[in-house]
Amino acid sequence: MTDFTGGDPEAATPAYLIRGVRVVGAEPTDLLLSGGVVAQTGRGLDARGARVVDGDGLVALPGLVDLHTHLREPGREDAETVESGSRAAALGGYTAVCAMANTSPVADTAGVVEQVWRLGREAGLVDVQPIGAVTVGLAGERLAELGAMAESAARVRIFSDDGHCVADPRLMRRALEYVKAFDGVIAQHAEEPRLTEGAQMHEGEVSTRLGLTGWPAVAEEAIIARDVLLAEHVGSRLHVCHLSTAGSVEVLRHAKKRGVRVTAEVTPHHLLLTDERAVSYDPVFKVNPPLRTAADVSALREALVEGIIDIVATDHAPHALEDKECEWAYARPGMLGLETALSVLLDVLGQRWDLIAERMSRTPARIAGLSEHGRDPAPGVPANLTLVDPAARRTIDPGEQASRSRNTPYAGLTLPGRIVATFLRGEPTVLDGKAVK
The missing domain is CATH 2.30.40.10 (Urease, subunit C, domain 1)
Known part of the structure; x- marks a missing residue:
């Protein structure tokens, strides 16, 4: 004690x-x-x-900073609230979290991001920095109010349609061009939707054995390759959410050698768990992107140590019981992560404290522009x-x-x-x- x-x-x-x-x-x-x-x-x-x-x-350690948290409020307070998620974050060692935009209503206006920001301030447990949607309603058809969100009290600097890919390359280019004016970041959920229709898990030996429709690695890799080319062309900042394949690591490595302004995150669960977990048909292991192979896990670990992958982000995705305790095919994808992330990193990396501080605090704070965070005591x-x-x-x-x-x-x-x-x-x-x- x-x-x-x-x-x-x-x-x-x-x-x-x-x-x-x-x-x-x-x-x-x-x-x-x-x-x-x-x-x-x-x-x-x-x-x-x-x-x-x-x-x-x-x-x-400097207080941990999570660049990828789902707090569900407004709209799904049965799964999580800003207050309960903030408490989970504090118990996990976090002092700041970035709240994703896939709420209901979607955080695609200044009014909604300010609501989330104020709820975070009222809870007072961590600094809650809202992430704004890239497109209206996450529909991928027209840009949301990026400028208004950036100028709001919440001072939004990261925009993402996480849960959905900005699949239209012209729209993605326009988003990158828009946020360049205030040094904003587009955080992409890299998934070519035409390659993942009906997908239930990673496409590979295990999916074949289980008879489940596969989510191919190339669906992630193709979007990352496209987007780093767009970011290079525009000269804007791109962030890749929840990198999950060895091939994605190689695309990122090449882009960084070329000087593209790209950063990337990996989740704790993609560093520890593999697609073999799906053999149990336990929907708790259903996540997007899916758990991959042992070879992918090894490549992700090496890339994190090397710095090709910049940060660890939880993708904390709470779900109500009815959305998880059901058949695999009908279960919502996602896992909790805030209260266990540091322990998973210690299990994966050992007590490499400077590396952990860099990947879980200093660099995510720098990407998000949170100047009060990510600084050693x-x-x-x-x-x-x-x-x-x-x-x-x-x-x-x-x-x-x-x-x-x-x-x-x-x-x-x-x-x-x-x-x-x-x-x-x-x-x-x-x-x-x-x-x-």
């Missing part, structure tokens, strides 16, 4: 002194959090007036950080998660690492592994 002592519990913004913590795995030091920033670092800091957190054995830096116990191991119990949904693919798995505390601008959102509010 971590000890939290001292300080004035009635103070509006008490200072916190974290004793003997290893910042991004370095030698133990003390961190004094006060006034929303890291006020001091060093050994033997004065604890007068501060609540003391015993950081012995813990690692401090140091004097004067906003106190957005998380404390991890790397020695802990936990067995995932869906009933203990903060999300309103239960569709985690890791149920029953024992994974390394435990989030002990999360701080947002110096105020705790999680203490001793429990949400503060």
